[in-house]
Amino acid sequence: MLQISPSILSADFANLESELARISTADWAHVDVMDGHFVPNLTLGLPVVEAIKAVSPIPLDCHLMIEDPDRWAPQYAEAGGSSVTFHVEAATDPVATARSIRAAGARAAFAVKPGTPFTPYADLLPEVDMVLVMTVEPGFGGQSFMADQMAKVREVREAVSRHGGEIWVQVDGGVSQDTIGQCVEAGADVFVAGSAVYGADDVPSRISELRDLAAACAGH
Numbered sequence: 001m002l003q004i005s006p007s008i009l010s011a012d013f014a015n016l017e018s019e020l021a022r023i024s025t026a027d028w029a030h031v032d033v034m035d036g037h038f039v040p041n042l043t044l045g046l047p048v049v050e051a052i053k054a055v056s057p058i059p060l061d062c063h064l065m066i067e068d069p070d071r072w073a074p075q076y077a078e079a080g081g082s083s084v085t086f087h088v089e090a091a092t093d094p095v096a097t098a099r100s101i102r103a104a105g106a107r108a109a110f111a112v113k114p115g116t117p118f119t120p121y122a123d124l125l126p127e128v129d130m131v132l133v134m135t136v137e138p139g140f141g142g143q144s145f146m147a148d149q150m151a152k153v154r155e156v157r158e159a160v161s162r163h164g165g166e167i168w169v170q171v172d173g174g175v176s177q178d179t180i181g182q183c184v185e186a187g188a189d190v191f192v193a194g195s196a197v198y199g200a201d202d203v204p205s206r207i208s209e210l211r212d213l214a215a216a217c218a219g220h
């Protein structure tokens, strides 16, 4: 199943309830948590996740770009994240972190930055429900898509297929009408798009357009 996860990083932070209502036809609301340390930007934390969980029409896909995810990740699951993704570059014990997310009732995922290879983390697949391949340097919305990450997406898809089970492959950063096709061809099935969705005049139409383009590329 192909899924669209619009990033609220590009939404109006003064009106998050109505901004979430605008993406109600998407599968997930992607929530970028940045701590000003792991990445040079600061966004939102647990109290905001708790608040938007109460008003969101769709489940929250929390992408933690923070230090010490071992400590914080399960709290994002408890606060209302239905999926919680941590960066392997920041985790001390990724197995324990993934297990603590699942124990708190959420889907667990790990993310790799553009410069981080997947292979050393392939052994984590039994512990997670999704792998996020970043297609920009984490920290900011509106950056250019890094097509050179498609080789890594292919590698993750092959490893996931060999492993079996239902592990999703997510791409995040610069995903748009122009780039979603190559993500599908490389094997991604969950597409995060911030500026491409919230920058559109008609947000629900843009979500449908992305979905249709992805389905067409997948040959559905």
Ligand SMILES: O=C(CO)[C@H](O)[C@H](O)COP(=O)(O)O
Binding pocket: 007, 009, 010, 030, 032, 063, 065, 136, 137, 138, 139, 140, 141, 142, 143, 172, 173, 174, 175, 192, 193, 194, 195, 196
């Ligand atoms: O994790 C992120 C940045 O670190 C965001 O999810 C991502 O950048 C989405 O924004 P855009 O689609 O505009 O690139």
Ligand SMILES: [Co+2]
Binding pocket: 007, 030, 031, 032, 063, 172, 192
């Ligand atoms: Co993100």
